[in-house]
Amino acid sequence: MTTYKEINGTNIEAVSSDPANPVEGQVWYNTTDNVLKGQAATAVGAWSTGGALNTGRYYGGGAGSQTTAIFYGGEATPGVVGNTESYNGSAWTEVADLNTARVNLGGAGASNTSALAIGGDPARTITESWNGSSWTEVNDLNTGRGRTSGLGIQTAALFTGGTPPNDGTTINESWNGTSWTEVGDLNSIRTYAAVSGTYTSAITGGGASPPGTNLTITESWNGCLDRSSRFKYS
Amino acid sequence: MDAWTEVADLNTANGGRISFGQDNSNAISATGGNTELWNGSSWTETTDMSVPRFNAGAGETPSTAGIIFGGSSPAPYSTATELFTGAGAGQTRTFTDS
Numbered sequence: 001m002t003t004y005k006e007i008n009g010t011n012i013e014a015v016s017s018d019p020a021n022p023v024e025g026q027v028w029y030n031t032t033d034n035v036l037k038g039q040a041a042t043a044v045g046a047w048s049t050g051g052a053l054n055t056g057r058y059y060g061g062g063a064g065s066q067t068t069a070i071f072y073g074g075e076a077t078p079g080v081v082g083n084t085e086s087y088n089g090s091a092w093t094e095v096a097d098l099n100t101a102r103v104n105l106g107g108a109g110a111s112n113t114s115a116l117a118i119g120g121d122p123a124r125t126i127t128e129s130w131n132g133s134s135w136t137e138v139n140d141l142n143t144g145r146g147r148t149s150g151l152g153i154q155t156a157a158l159f160t161g162g163t164p165p166n167d168g169t170t171i172n173e174s175w176n177g178t179s180w181t182e183v184g185d186l187n188s189i190r191t192y193a194a195v196s197g198t199y200t201s202a203i204t205g206g207g208a209s210p211p212g213t214n215l216t217i218t219e220s221w222n223g224c225l226d227r228s229s230r231f232k233y234s
Numbered sequence: 235m236d237a238w239t240e241v242a243d244l245n246t247a248n249g250g251r252i253s254f255g256q257d258n259s260n261a262i263s264a265t266g267g268n269t270e271l272w273n274g275s276s277w278t279e280t281t282d283m284s285v286p287r288f289n290a291g292a293g294e295t296p297s298t299a300g301i302i303f304g305g306s307s308p309a310p311y312s313t314a315t316e317l318f319t320g321a322g323a324g325q326t327r328t329f330t331d332s
Contacts, residue, residue: 053304058305198256
């Protein structure tokens with residue numbers, strides 16, 4: 001029978017604690033736990049639980065990542081709020097509110113120190129920029145809209161579809177860090193579609209049109225390449 | 235050229251979706267009791283959220299390791315936060331003899 005050493009050139013390493021950054025395929029014996037361990041890649045995705053928000057709500061805007069995120073606006077009890085909460089990877093902390101409380105707004109941004117709050121109901125054009133401590137109103141959307149998502153970062157974002165009209169729109173606008181420009185429209189009208197990716201390469205799927213009729217339509221975005229060289233992701 | 239192109243549909247037409255992903259070659263779209271994974275050409279159902287909810291917020295940083303917070307349930311509004319780690323991420327496993 002072929003041995004581990006014959007395949008890998010070394011014996012299995014015995015260690016008192018698991019290696020800090022094991023690579024896929026690495027095998028070791030943990031002498032503290034008296035078990036043989038290895039590093040594998042997960043076959044499917046998995047969800048885990050993070051810290052709870054201070055104020056439960058929906059239809060708000062969000063930005064960031066698993067270790068640095070921000071949630072703002074939305075609908076709570078008793079109604080539309082401007083609350084902003086900042087996440088540090090384990091807990092949410094209340095920080096400065098939006099200047100204009102609103103619901104069904106879009107979000108974009110890389111972290112809890114860099115985000116955009118875009119549009120919202122009813123047909124708002126307002127855009128606010130977050131610097132880690134306060135919101136500042138910046139240039140408006142060309143077409144006021146709500147009930148859709150934003151994507152991207154503070155200097156390169158998209159805001160796609162939404163309402164009005166009630167059944168949805170195909171309008172798509174691109175943010176370059178200073179102003180909004182209308183770019184290539186969606187093929188199909190829809191509201192409440194999910195959007196993800198970057199402002200040069202994105203996916204939007206689902207949504208509803210007319211209200212109450214849910215969709216499976218998916219569209220793929222390629223665009224803004226002529227402008228992206230000035231706004232690199234970091 | 236700035237253009238949207240229609241591609242393969244989601245498997246399930248649920249409302250109130252939220253999504254995150256790196257670009258148009260990968261994404262996670264989640265809502266209620268349905269989560270789907272986009273691989274650049276088709277959607278595949280994957281593990282659902284522990285707290286099914288609609289119209290949540292999400293971190294929009296381009297990544298397939300995403301975060302979802304809030305939403306419409308449990309009533310009246312959710313305070314839950316969940317983190318998604320995509321397939322292919324590293325995971326330490328223990329060998330057993332069974």
